[in-house]
Amino acid sequence: MRIALFATCLGDTLFPNAAKSTALLLTRLGHEVVFPQSQTCCGQMHVNTGYQPDALPLVENYADTFGDSSIDAVVAPSGSCVGSVRHQHEIVASRYGSPALCGRVDTVKAKTYELSELLVDVLGVTDVGAWYPHRVTYHPTCHSLRMLRVGDKPLRLLRAVRGIDLVELPEADSCCGFGGTFAIKNAETSTAMLADKIHNVTSTGAEYCTAGDSSCLMHIGGGMSRLEVGVRTVHLAEILASVQEKVPA
Amino acid sequence: MTTLLGTPAVPPRGVGNLRGTESFPSAARHELANAQLRRNIGKATHTIRGKRLRVTEELPDWEELRLAGEAIKNDVLSRLPELLEQFEDAVTARGGVVHWAADATEANALVEKLVRDTGSDEVIKVKSMATQEMGLNEYLEARGITAHETDLAELIVQLGHDTPSHILVPAIHRNRSEIRDIFLREMDGVDPALDDNPAHLAEASRKYLRHKFMTVPVAVSGANFGIADTGTLSVVESEGNGRMCLTLPDTLITVMGIEKLLPTFRDLEVFFQLLPRSSTGERMNPYTSMWTGVTPGDGPQNFHLILLDNGRTATLADDIGREALRCIRCSACLNVCPVYERAGGHAYGSTYPGPIGAVLTPQLAGMDRPDDPNATLPFASSLCGACFDACPVRIDIPSLLVELRHQKVEHAKFGPEAAAMKAASIAMSSSKRWTVAQKGARLARLLADKRGQITWLPGSVGGWTDARDFPAPPTQTFRQWWNSEEGRSAVEQARTEGGRS
Numbered sequence: 085m086r087i088a089l090f091a092t093c094l095g096d097t098l099f100p101n102a103a104k105s106t107a108l109l110l111t112r113l114g115h116e117v118v119f120p121q122s123q124t125c126c127g128q129m130h131v132n133t134g135y136q137p138d139a140l141p142l143v144e145n146y147a148d149t150f151g152d153s154s155i156d157a158v159v160a161p162s163g164s165c166v167g168s169v170r171h172q173h174e175i176v177a178s179r180y181g182s183p184a185l186c187g188r189v190d191t192v193k194a195k196t197y198e199l200s201e202l203l204v205d206v207l208g209v210t211d212v213g214a215w216y217p218h219r220v221t222y223h224p225t226c227h228s229l230r231m232l233r234v235g236d237k238p239l240r241l242l243r244a245v246r247g248i249d250l251v252e253l254p255e256a257d258s259c260c261g262f263g264g265t266f267a268i269k270n271a272e273t274s275t276a277m278l279a280d281k282i283h284n285v286t287s288t289g290a291e292y293c294t295a296g297d298s299s300c301l302m303h304i305g306g307g308m309s310r311l312e313v314g315v316r317t318v319h320l321a322e323i324l325a326s327v328q329e330k331v332p333a
Numbered sequence: 334m335t336t337l338l339g340t341p342a343v344p345p346r347g348v349g350n351l352r353g354t355e356s357f358p359s360a361a362r363h364e365l366a367n368a369q370l371r372r373n374i375g376k377a378t379h380t381i382r383g384k385r386l387r388v389t390e391e392l393p394d395w396e397e398l399r400l401a402g403e404a405i406k407n408d409v410l411s412r413l414p415e416l417l418e419q420f421e422d423a424v425t426a427r428g429g430v431v432h433w434a435a436d437a438t439e440a441n442a443l444v445e446k447l448v449r450d451t452g453s454d455e456v457i458k459v460k461s462m463a464t465q466e467m468g469l470n471e472y473l474e475a476r477g478i479t480a481h482e483t484d485l486a487e488l489i490v491q492l493g494h495d496t497p498s499h500i501l502v503p504a505i506h507r508n509r510s511e512i513r514d515i516f517l518r519e520m521d522g523v524d525p526a527l528d529d530n531p532a533h534l535a536e537a538s539r540k541y542l543r544h545k546f547m548t549v550p551v552a553v554s555g556a557n558f559g560i561a562d563t564g565t566l567s568v569v570e571s572e573g574n575g576r577m578c579l580t581l582p583d584t585l586i587t588v589m590g591i592e593k594l595l596p597t598f599r600d601l602e603v604f605f606q607l608l609p610r611s612s613t614g615e616r617m618n619p620y621t622s623m624w625t626g627v628t629p630g631d632g633p634q635n636f637h638l639i640l641l642d643n644g645r646t647a648t649l650a651d652d653i654g655r656e657a658l659r660c661i662r663c664s665a666c667l668n669v670c671p672v673y674e675r676a677g678g679h680a681y682g683s684t685y686p687g688p689i690g691a692v693l694t695p696q697l698a699g700m701d702r703p704d705d706p707n708a709t710l711p712f713a714s715s716l717c718g719a720c721f722d723a724c725p726v727r728i729d730i731p732s733l734l735v736e737l738r739h740q741k742v743e744h745a746k747f748g749p750e751a752a753a754m755k756a757a758s759i760a761m762s763s764s765k766r767w768t769v770a771q772k773g774a775r776l777a778r779l780l781a782d783k784r785g786q787i788t789w790l791p792g793s794v795g796g797w798t799d800a801r802d803f804p805a806p807p808t809q810t811f812r813q814w815w816n817s818e819e820g821r822s823a824v825e826q827a828r829t830e831g832g833r834s
Binding site: 091093095096097098099100103104107108109111112113114117119121122123124125127129130131132133134135136138139141142144145171172226227229230231257258259261262263264265266267268269270271272273274275276277278302303305306307309310327 | 357358361362365371671672675676711712713714715716717718719721722732735738739740741742743750751754755757758759761762763764767771774784786788793794796797799800801802803804806807809810811812814815816820823824827828830831832
């Protein structure tokens with residue numbers, strides 16, 4: 085399969101390991117991974133903060149970048165960005181774009197997948213041959229859970245990882261309090277939500293907290309770093325791409 | 334379209350208890366500092382959440398019921414004028430008197446006049462969101478008429494000179510020792526030895542209320558449902574106080590929001606399942622009262638129905654926002670909301686708190702005043718989506734929040750945030766500009782400590798680093814790695830490994 089990687093603006097700039105791991109994992113599974121250089125951002129920040137006209141050029145750029153019919157599927161290591169492509173691009177396109185753009189948006193959203201969806205639903209694998217000898221707890225991010233309905237796909241992938249000690253996160257489906265600009269506009273409420281999430285993470289005794297979104301991990305990790313609780317964050321893709329010869333630090 | 338003289342071109346916005354005095358973030362700050370409040374609300378919402386999940390998961394057709402509820406309410410909203418006229422005719426034919434109120438001010442004046450006509454200076458009340466929204470109790474009190482709340486939690490709020498913080502459990506922010514203190518201080522004839530045993534607290538209120546039920550000749554209620562084809566009204570409740578108010582007095586005045594209609598009696602089948610399971614987590618609520626007009630010799634002999642707009646028509650005019658009018662006030666969205674759980678109900682500054690309040694309040698009352706607190710409500714959410722999953726009539730609250738944010742920004746003046754968003758849009762609309770911006774972002778490394786963490790950010794983004802570190806950008810972006818020799822050889826190696834296995 086010819087799979088285009090959408091690294092996302094955050095992943096490209098701040099969390100390249102999630103995108104690297106996604107590329108290496110899919111390559112190892114026998115697929116051709118391409119990285120269209122014209123990609124930037126899905127525009128979710130603009131839409132969710134109320135700036136839909138400013139999201140239009142980003143929606144157009146996404147459709148132009150990934151619309152190419154030689155691309156079988158687009159994958160992003162982010163439930164939230166895929167949620168935006170799948171549910172928000174059509175709103176922006178129909179309000180501010182041309183009918184032709186609406187058509188292109190429909191085409192490209194139908195082949196855009198979050199990593200666990202691509203692996204389980206499209207490629208039909210749950211055991212990707214990974215090895216990760218650590219105690220790990222999984223936080224299901226809100227948009228992967230409730231916008232994309234990925235269900236237990238990430239957990240099925242994690243359970244097949246060799247050496248992993250996967251521990252259940254209490255109140256896993258509660259939001260960590262990130263919510264994009266919510267974390268800044270309502271910093272105190274966001275922080276109160278984060279405090280409870282961190283409490284639940286540390287109660288598991290895990291060394292690593294994993295998730296399918298770098299943004300939520302940035303939030304949880306930022307709080308754990310400040311509180312020096314000694315738990316690190318790692319993206320789901322990094323665990324799935326980890327093999328016995330190369331244990332990530 | 335013809336415009337009739339005297340007909341307002343734009344439907345009026347709602348007035349009353351639909352706007353707080355400060356923005357959500359600053360109101361939430363006070364509430365977050367109250368540890369007792371957070372404990373009370375956390376405990377109560379988690380308990381109701383668990384009960385609701387148990388009684389919705391046991392129904393094999395729960396999702397079909399939600400779809401049916403959504404469809405019936407959409408039908409109502411799509412032909413509201415016609416159904417309201419049918420309803421008015423049916424109520425009138427059965428001996429009720431129907432009044433129309435464009436806003437809370439008109440509705441309050443109507444209630445006052447109807448009470449004065451009876452000669453009473455007291456009314457007993459069934460818990461009602463519509464009259465809370467109107468600020469009826471305060472309005473009547475200022476004019477020498479005492480309104481007695483008869484729902485236990487509303488009574489606690491009223492005696493405590495407090496405001497409700499939850500739609501269903503308005504005293505959710507009080508625990509039992511606080512309630513005992515309020516009773517001892519405010520309740521006429523209370524036993525001074527009253528302790529904080531819940532059964533004893535309930536008994537004290539029962540004695541107090543029983544006297545009111547037996548002596549006050551006028552009741553004011555809201556309505557959960559009004560049935561267009563029969564003129565029937567219905568109130569569902571748990572304590573039996575509603576049944577007392579709806580049957581004992583000579584005069585009953587019901588205030589109903591115009592969106593509370595259902596087309597036919599049979600539609601209750603769906604809503605009598607959806608509402609109690611979503612609301613209290615019960616299969617069936619203890620008391621369901623239904624009445625149609627006046628029955629000679631049985632129950633109130635004078636029945637007045639006030640149909641309240643107060644911003645509902647204005648909300649209906651928005652073809653995206655109108656789905657908020659499907660709300661049946663069950664409060665399931667409050668109980669699952671992580672923001673409500675921490676910030677509490679008072680932070681929303683409105684009769685309607687929580688996720689539904691964040692979309693309903695700005696639509697009913699508008700959010701266009703300078704520095705309007707209502708304009709901060711659509712932003713009081715992390716868009717986690719738990720509310721949509723819990724909603725029995727499938728109101729897509731996260732999408733409505735996003736839409737209202739859009740509407741707020743459309744009407745706002747161009748400021749620093751708009752400038753930043755515009756700049757980001759320009760930078761991100763071409764990968765050439767974007768890679769230049771990424772180089773600029775790397776300058777943030779200068780702010781990092783030796784752990785690679787930024788612990789202080791300036792200005793409007795400083796809220797992040799008050800409690801969270803921010804990672805320093807790595808030396809290399811993903812695309813730099815991908816285009817590097819290192820990236821190419823890593824991919825080549827992965828391809829070889831894949832080929833081997």
